[in-house]
Amino acid sequence: MSKISLIINGVRRELEGDATQPLLWFLRDNLRLTGTKYGCGVGQCGACTVHIDGRAARACSVTMANVAGRRVTTIEGLESNGNLHPVQEAWIAADVPQCGYCQAGQIMTAVDLLKRIPQLREADLAQVTNLCRCGTHVRIKAAIMDAAKRMSGTPIAGGKS
Numbered sequence: 001m002s003k004i005s006l007i008i009n010g011v012r013r014e015l016e017g018d019a020t021q022p023l024l025w026f027l028r029d030n031l032r033l034t035g036t037k038y039g040c041g042v043g044q045c046g047a048c049t050v051h052i053d054g055r056a057a058r059a060c061s062v063t064m065a066n067v068a069g070r071r072v073t074t075i076e077g078l079e080s081n082g083n084l085h086p087v088q089e090a091w092i093a094a095d096v097p098q099c100g101y102c103q104a105g106q107i108m109t110a111v112d113l114l115k116r117i118p119q120l121r122e123a124d125l126a127q128v129t130n131l132c133r134c135g136t137h138v139r140i141k142a143a144i145m146d147a148a149k150r151m152s153g154t155p156i157a158g159g160k161s
């Protein structure tokens, strides 16, 4: 048994238990932060994507020992003072989700991408490797490019295409 302390969505949390437990299960089962989803469990699909110290990471493949003392943000912690993140707004504008299962992970990946590459080009979208079994990838790409415009202050083309 080990005691692990970390910050999740700005709140200090502690786990007294198995340090090899994946972060994903701590989020979902211990904290009931169920926006982060379980898909493949082996780091491939991206449904479990969260941010660790501001960078996208797959919570199914990270143990609690790995995140001791670090800062984790989940989809539930992405808004700020009641305001949605521009990526979330772009997602709504493009009506991206179908079943929705992969979408929290997609958004967390997109936020990380835009943080790393503020002047995003279409070619950079190849870095998004999250899977969507509903095939919403075309709308995901459009929403990320829209979010890039929103975040750079460039006027936004209105409406869905």
Ligand code: FES
Binding pocket: 037, 038, 039, 040, 041, 042, 043, 044, 045, 046, 047, 048, 049, 058, 059, 060, 061
């Ligand atoms: Fe973590 Fe698929 S559930 S990458």
Ligand code: FES
Binding pocket: 097, 098, 099, 100, 101, 102, 103, 131, 132, 133, 134, 135, 136
């Ligand atoms: Fe259904 Fe992506 S919206 S899996």
